[in-house]
Amino acid sequence: MSRARPHRHSPSPPTDREGRLAARLGRYARVSGAIAGQAAKLAARRLAGQPLDTAAHAHELKEVLGELRGPLVKVAQMLATIPEALPEDYARAFAELQSRAPPMGRPLVRRRMAAELGPDWRRHFAWFDETPAAAASLGQVHRAQLTDGRLVACKLQYPDMAAAVEADLAQLRLLLQVYRLTERAIDPQNVYEEVAARLREELDYLREARHMALYGEMLAGEARVRVPQPVFEITTRRLLVMSWLEGRPLLDFTTAPQEVRDELAARLFRAWYRPFYNYGVVHGDPHPGNYTVGSEGELNLLDFGCVRIFPPAFVLGVIELYWALVERDRERARHAYRLWGFQELSDELMDVLNEWAAYLYGPLMDDRPRLIDETGSIHYGREVVIRVRRRLAELGGVAPPREFVYMDRAAIGLGAVFLRLRARVNWHRIYLELIRDFDLERLRQRQREALARHGLEPPA
DSSP states (O other): OOOOOOOOOOOOOOOHHHHHHHHHHHHHHHHHHHHHHHHHHHHHHHHTTOOOOHHHHHHHHHHHHHHHOSHHHHHHHHHHTSTTTSOHHHHHHHTTOOOOOOOOOHHHHHHHHHHHHOTTGGGGEEEEOOSOSEEOSSEEEEEEEETTSOEEEEEEEOTTHHHHHHHHHHHHHHHHHHHHHHOOSBOOHHHHHHHHHHHHHHTOHHHHHHHHHHHHHHTTTSTTEEOOOBOGGGOBTTEEEEEOOOOEEGGGGTTSOHHHHHHHHHHHHHHHHHHHHHHSEEESOOOGGGEEEOTTSOEEEOOOSSEEEOOHHHHHHHHHHHHHHHHTOHHHHHHHHHHHTOOSOOHHHHHHHHHHHHHHHGGGGOOSOBOSOOSOOSSTTHHHHHHHHHHHHHTTOBOOOHHHHHHHHHHHHHHHHHHHHTOOBOHHHHHHHHHTTOOHHHHHHHHHHHHHHTTOOOOO
16 A cells, blocks of 8 residues: 655745744844944954054944944934944944835835724825835835825834834944943943933834924924924824925025025024923934925924923023023032033033033024034034043043933034024024023923823923
8 A cells, every 4th residue: 555645835925924023033133243243343353452443443334234224223323413422433434324224115005004094094095195205214104185185194114113123222232332342431321221212212103293292382383383283093103194294305495595594594493492491392303304394484393203301400401501601600510510410520520511511502602693613614513522522531431311312412413404504593692582581490380281281201
């Protein structure tokens, strides 16, 4: 009796879930291998007593990250704009990274929309353009029209981004350890914790919608500044639907007449800092791609994923340090740094921090129209950062408070935008207008009430 031969089945094609899992595991391996390999190479050079060519190493690391794409690239870009986060060569290299991920194809877009709004998701729209209007590191934007006629932007998150972010954050620790092997001026632990917290928040599009609504309230009285309106009924944690604001990229206006560039810069300065001094809220991602300009010159603010809410005492510290520099009052400056969270500062360390503060506050103390930076450098603050970092290293280093990270980043990022516009503005007068009626208790109450209205947590 012959034995039946077993039937050979062709291997089944992988399911979407299996495909995503395989891709995710492959990505974890590539990220871990790339960063660990760079760290091992650097450690070997140090053990052998070989001098490190930081420019070459930064270029190698940039090439590795550029191939990986995704959240870690976004993190590297963020670190490049935080003055105290990275040495000069690394900051310069990472600033050149592009964080755009490959766009989702139409079938995946349809599956993702169904996952967020159900299989009948199209019933919410008169039409929906499945070709993305814009793409970035965490998601892509689609133009659509609701059944009531409103034009909207639909920001749809890529699949499995939460897992990708956690994997990349794990590697960020190693990346910062690589940095600590090259320079010890700044302890990056607080930088890591702050960047990680903000990046995790960016994954939650419901939170971003609440941020957007909060900004709509905070800037309601600001002339010619527009904030999209979130459509909460069809917004989820991974799909953000908001009103579509038509406009041209801000950097299209770098060759506009001087008065146009000056007005745009002044409008942006007020839109950025009025929420900070009135509510203790600041936008932590000053990328020029986050703004467009409408047909009547109105400034459109588009992205609210990275928003930092500060304790009111921190805002007071910012103002106190301004007056300390104006009055050359060392004890007032020391008090301001304590309000910021710098503890046990020696006189030498405070002098170094004052040098950095004098540079940042310089345009605010100069009562005349001027460039934000008149040194002639295209890299806002870079030379000052290098000098300050060198002095901090000589004095044993310092750990910047977490709150300091994004406040510093906002100031530097905005300054870079103003330089691109070559704007000449009397920053001093705008600043004094913003802080003229500052009252700490009134800020506390205003912040508490506004956050409660929009379902946001108060700062710790």
